[in-house]
Amino acid sequence: MRILHVLSAEFFAGSVAYAVQLAEAHRAQGHQVWLVSDAAELPTGATLVPAPISNRRYGQRLRNARLIRRLIRAEDIHVVHAHSRAASWVSYAALRGLKVPLVSTVHGRQHLHASTSLFDIYGDKVIAICGNLRTHLVTEVKMEAAKIVEIPNGVGFGNEELSDGTSSSSEPPRLAFIGRFNGGKGERAAALLHQVFPVLMREFADLRVALIGGELEHLPEAGKSALEQLQAKFGERVEVVGFTTDVPGWLARTTLVIGAGRVAIEALGAGRAVLALGEASYDGLVTEATFGTAAASNFGDISAAQAPATVDFAAVLAEARAYLQAPQPVTAALRQQVQAHYDLAAVAARVLETYQTARMRKAVPGFIPVLMYHKIPDAPLATKHQIYVTKDNFAKHLAYFRSRKLTPITFADYLRYASGERPLTEFPPRPIILTFDDGYLDNYTNLLPLMQQYGYRGVLYLLGDFEVRYNQWDLAADPTEPRADIMDPAQKQAFVAAGWEIGAHTMSHPRLSTLPLPEATREIARSKTALEKALQTEIVSFAYPYGDLSEPVKQAVRAAGFALGVATDTGGLHLEDDRMQVFRINMFPNETASSLFKKTSGWYRKYYRWKRGK
Structure with a gap:
């Protein structure tokens, strides 16, 4: 894809780091990326176009919008991704009248004023970085829930192995506050300097306190005064680091981190214990049990509802004291939890899917019949x-x-249009997707020749176990059912040679929701691997046997690497409503011209939902 990021980057905040890492992850996959930013230099190989995005004067906003619009046209941009409210405003203006979608990542709570609700500046899809933020956008900003997708900020975790998350005997214990020193974060730092750090440094004679982060000059005056007193009393044990590019190095020398957002994520991923303290709340020591709650608030940075951001610093002091008295290693399970949830590659893949979803919903807003x-x-x-x-x-x-x-068309065709591999100008005005389950012998003898006669291709869903040669699942349920033979490998290969898409249909055709999840996961993942090996073709879609699915089963399909999961009689109004539950229409022996008209019409999905409630 051809991706344009627009961001305010007056200083290197977490949102800027996220955008840069996302750009690099997509560039590594072969996508072309541009960044329009306040900063003339950023650590990226993407094409960088300087512009004062943070300048909110209307004249400058208009000039920014014109610059972005020219860039979109000149470079044939496929999607614009904005990373701040200011970036969303100018991108929204730049895209008026164009068919290029806008995706906005919202990194924090939005101001609740009239323009927030009156103008839908955030575009076609909105990425909320945590659960609390999604709740805020739906309940307080009144944003349409269907356009919001929850995707955390991605982090590229290093491969370095830290011993156990505690300091070695030769290294003094170190407590580090890592974050910005302006705004709400600065107020937290000032309170720590006044109420927490002096007590701990008196009680732990060799404890060092490190202050790491940008905007130190904007620390509130009360904080500056407390810092001066702390330095006068404890000297070099107070380490004023300020902004540094060596956060991993400092983490390796730190016993306990106080921070929120990206700081907490990187620290936990590196095996460092974290007291989650952010602008909205104090979530305490992050453990396996508290990880879900802490992640929902972005480790204290974001509340779900408007409320006073009060913190009990006596509780912060008590937890910090308890940990320093008896440091506990960050468990391997917690570290794995964090790294799995925020893994940059997985996040980049989900963001790319969001780009494609926004692109196709804008370009193909109608229902595509899948038979x-x-x-x-x-x-x-x-x-x-x-x-x-x-x-x-x-x-x-x-x-x-x-x-x-x-x-x-096939699902593979659809994905080529969505990804920009094929131009949307070539997308057929009246697409239809024909799918065929199980791989019966009559598909080879009757179906394939008829489809070739018309120059059509479809999607054939096969079992991964080629030893299954008849519909044994039907006979197991009812021995009176007629036996139906399944194609041999050479016959299946003939469909690949004819340009058909092959999809996976499990290994043995079970009802997935009735199986233990590990067994269902194996059925799903192994079918993809087996088919790709046997037929030497990429498998991008999965069909649920009997249309039987559940949310955990859908997540297993996504985790196995499928781009799409197709259901039976359930799913959204649009293919992009839920790629893991695409609505398919059953075809029966006695279809008439009237029923074919109905089942291939754009209004059919709404009619079916009204009639059946599915």
Whole structure:
């Protein structure tokens, strides 16, 4: 994709670090990236275009918007990603009348004034970095919940191994406050300097206190006074570091970190204990048990509802004292929790999916019919399931699709348009996706020749276990069901050669939600690996057997590396409502011209939801 980031970068805050790391992660994957920023220099190989984004004067905002609009047109930008309210404002203005989507990452609570609700400046999709922020945007800002996706800030964790998260015997204990020293963070630092650090330094004779972060000159006056007193009394044990690019080095020499947001994430990922203290709250010592709550507030930085940001610094002192008296290693489980939740590669993948979602919702706002077929036999079958369409009737379906100027595409095709690999100008005006489950022999003998006759391609969902040669799941449930043979490997390969997409359908066709989650996860992941190895083709979509799914099962499909999960009779109004639960339409033996018209019409999904409540 061709991605443009717009950000306020008067100083190197966590949001700037996030944007830069995201840009580098996407560049490493082959995407082209531009940054429009206050800063003339940033640690990135992306193309950097300086502009005073933080300047809120209306004349300058207009000039910024014009600059961004020219850049979008000149470089054929696919998506704009704004990282502050000021960046969202100018990007929103720049994109008026263009079909390029705007994605905004909201890093903190938004001011509740009229323009926040009147003008939807945040664009087509909004990334909330934590649970509390999502709640705030929905309940207080009144933002449409469907446009918000919760994705944390990504962090590129180092591979260095720290012994156990505690200081060695040769290193004095060190308590570090890491963060900005202006605004709310500065007020927290001032209170620590006045109420917490002097007591601890008296009680622990060799304790060092490090102050690490930018904007130290903007520390509140009460804080500056307390710092001077602390330095006068304890001398070199007070380490005023200020801004540094060697935060990992300081973490390696620190016993206990006080901080929030990205600071807390990096410290925990590196095995350093953290007291989560942010602008909104004090969340205490982060443990396996408290991680979920702390992560929801971005480690104390963000509250879900407007409330006084009061902190009991006596509690901070008590917890810091208890930890320094008996330091406990950060457990491997907690460290893994943190690294999994904030892993930069995983976050970059989810952000990229958000870009694609915004792009396709803007370019293709209507419903794309996804039809679900199974067997294509020569004659009607004596089966209660009615999941077949005879060869002759299917030929009529294809003739109908052509008469209605419907163009069959695959999910793989769709993803190529979404990613920018294929231009949206080539996207068919009336797309349809034809899918076929299980891989029955009659798909090879009847389906494939008919589709080739029309020049059509579809999506074939196969089991990963090629030893399964008939519909044994049907017979296990009802021995009176007719046996239906499944294709051999060479016949399956013929579909790959014909340009079809192959999708995964588990290894053995179980009801996934009834299995223990580890077993369901194996069925899902192994089917992708087995099919890619056997057929030498990329597998991007997964079909849930029986349409049976649950939220944990959907998460397992995403974790296995699938871009899409297709359901049966459930899912959103638009494919991009939930890529892990794409709505498919059952096709039956006695479809008529009227039912084909209905099932391939743009209004059908809304009608089905109204009629069935699904």
